[in-house]
Amino acid sequence: MKTAAIGPVIRCEKLTKRFGAFTAVDAISFAVAPGEIFGFLGANGAGKTTAMRMLCGLLGPTEGAASVAGFDVFTQAERIKQHIGYMSQKFSLYEDLTVRENIRFYGGIYGLKTAAIREKTDALLQRLGLEAERNTLVGSLPLGWKQKLAFSVALFHDPAVVFLDEPTGGVDPITRRQFWDLIYEAAARGVTVFITTHYMDEAEYCDRVSIMVDGKIEALDKPAGLKQQFGVSTMDEVFLHLARGAKNVE
Amino acid sequence: MPAVELTNISKAYGATQAVRNVSLTVEPGELFGLIGPDGAGKTTLFRILATLLLADAGTATVAKHDVVREFRAIRNVVGYMPGRFSLYQDLTVQENLEFFAAVFRTTVRENYELVRDIYEQLVPFKDRRAGALSGGMKQKLALCCALIHKPELLLLDEPTTGVDAVSRQEFWHMLSTLKERGITIVVSTPYMDEAALCERVALLQTGQVLRVDTPAALRESYPWPLYAVRAARMHPLLQDLRAYPAAHSCYAFGETAHLSLAQPDAAAEAHLKAYLTAKGHHDVSVAPVPATIEDTFMDLLQTHHSAPVS
Incomplete structure (x- = not known):
């Protein structure tokens, strides 16, 4: 299988980031397999954002080693950016561009040819049921549609891995679950999904979950394994158990 | 006399109808939740109650005062914490608190008792600029500033x-x-699990009140037989349950899927196990489960979506 040949899509070995005397990310090590849905949890201030920025090629690490989609975070940050997708609740699409313009813009950013963009745009709009809205400003779409579109745009250039930073904040419970259907479908196609969330029920939907506390990964396992390890029945309890011991309280 | 009373309140921004004909009452001393996603109208309702925004139609009172005619009286008795961090970023923690006390012609000392438990957690950072605080700390400081004039009513967005x-x-x-x-x-x-911590809640969607009730009554009002179903793999499980002929709805709920049936079925557990096993699922378990507020909310959303807009 292709997946076995290329090994982990994300690999960290004692990855560390210090800001002056403060160690934001403290020697984290893990590997994420192709097609895996990997939940990256932690309290505010635990170091999640810093770690994610390093993995996206946006911030140089202090020490350790890491690769994403086969590229080194120290020396090939630009290549990483080309081979990953990114979506967050805070930053996704341009509200004052239309649906089609947003897709064309992102396709262009990722270096797709005009003909390819046109062809893929039609297929995407059809799949999302947004054909009638192609010339609608994104700002006037309901939030749930925006999120689905943002997710699809993040995958438009067929990246090996997509980073989702709290993608489901603020949406209604049905839309939140529909969003997870999209995540499952992408993972089934072989896309690796790296996701942060504050919804603990969503931690249950991940194949494996890591929990960061004070810059370190304190626990990493399947949700069932974590619950067993801490002798509790929900991921909420696992999280509270670990995060309560944090020193870098915000 | 209710602490808050909204009667047929509506508000539009251009073509967007943010709040549609909302009527609600909140009793004195009540912990009342407005539960709903972005775009439900929560912030608009808060701004109307905080006398920062005029409704297009309807009336509202806060502590017996009309929000339009008696807005000054309301501002003295209400503590408002907006959704977006609204303190002065370049004042320190202590300066912000003193500023808000001074604006209301009081002092931190006079009402310290009210904020003591919260402010003590901020004391180590009292000389830090508010803009340099982290999320949880900003939230605590904002709550202190909303409380420092000893309001009768807190509005927390x-x-x-x-x-x-x-x-x-x-x-x-x-x-x-x-x-x-x-x-x-x-x-x-927007967190459904927090709804359970309120005495009463209003479930809101696209500017309308879907229902107002206690958390217990909302859970009990769920109309369908509900089952928690587990199997080794969640995504195929959801797909197969949605295709189950007797299914009314099916949603992921943490490690289980919640399946509601259109008709009661005394042998539902055995039928579902047989169906899922035939579909190739492993480690299948099925058990009746009481509805949560989230189940009720999603059911109301579905009904609401399929009903014609009045």
């Missing part, structure tokens, strides 16, 4: 959004302490 589970739990603990002091609290949240 999504105080726990984007805040981690530990800080959320601490925040709700603070709210229950404030409630014990007799302060009326109206709080909004």
Whole structure:
């Protein structure tokens, strides 16, 4: 299988980031397999954002080693950016561009040819049921549609891995679950999904979950394994158990 | 006399109808939740109650005062914590608190008792600029500033959004302490699990009230037979359950899927196990489960979506 040949899509070995005397990310090590849905949890201030920025090629690490989609975070940050997708609740699409313009813009950013963009745009709009809205400003779409579109745009250039930073904040419970259907479908196609969330029920939907506390990964396992390890029945309890011991309280 | 009364309140921004004909009452001393996603109208309702925005239609009173004619009286008795961090970023923690006390012609010392439990957690950072605080700390400072003039009513717009589970739990603990002091609290949240911590909640969607009731009554009002179903793999499980002929709805709920049936079926557990096993699922378990507020909310959303807009 292709997946076995290329090994982990994300690999960290004692990855560390210090800001002056403060160690934001403290020697984290893990590997994420192709097609895996990997939940990256932690309290505010635990170091999640810093770690994610390093993995996206946006911030140089202090020490350790890491690769994403086969590229080194120290020396090939630009290549990483080309081979990953990114979506967050805070930053996704341009509200004052239309649906089609947003897709064309992102396709262009990722270096797709005009003909390819046109062809893929039609297929995407059809799949999302947004054909009638192609010339609608994104700002006037309901939030749930925006999120689905943002997710699809993040995958438009067929990246090996997509980073989702709290993608489901603020949406209604049905839309939140529909969003997870999209995540499952992408993972089934072989896309690796790296996701942060504050919804603990969503931690249950991940194949494996890591929990960061004070810059370190304190626990990493399947949700069932974590619950067993801490002798509790929900991921909420696992999280509270670990995060309560944090020193870098915000 | 209710602490808050909204009667047929509507508000539009251009072509967007943000709030449609909302009527609600909140009793004195009540911890009342406005529950709904972005775009439900929560912030608009708070701004109308805080006398910062005029409704297009309808009337509202806060502490017996009309929000239009008696807005000055309301501003003295209401503590408002907006959804977006609205303190002065370049004042320190202590300066912000003193500023808000001074604006209301009081002092930090006079009402310190009310904020003591919360402010003590901020004391180590009292000389830090508010803009340099982290999320959980900003939230605590904002609550202190909303409380420092000893309001009768607290209006808290999504105080726990984007805040981690530990800080959320601490925040709700603070709210229950404030409630014990007799302060009326109206709080909004997109988190369904927080609805259970309120005495009564209004479930909102696209500017309309879907239902107002106690958490217990909302759970009991769920109309369908509901089952928690487990199997080794969630995504195929959801797909197969949605295709189950007797299914009414099926949603993921943490490690289980919640399946509601269109008709009661005395042998539902055996039927479902046989169906799923035939579809190749492993480690299947099926058990009846009481509905949560989230189940009820999703059911109302579905009904609401399929009903013609009046």
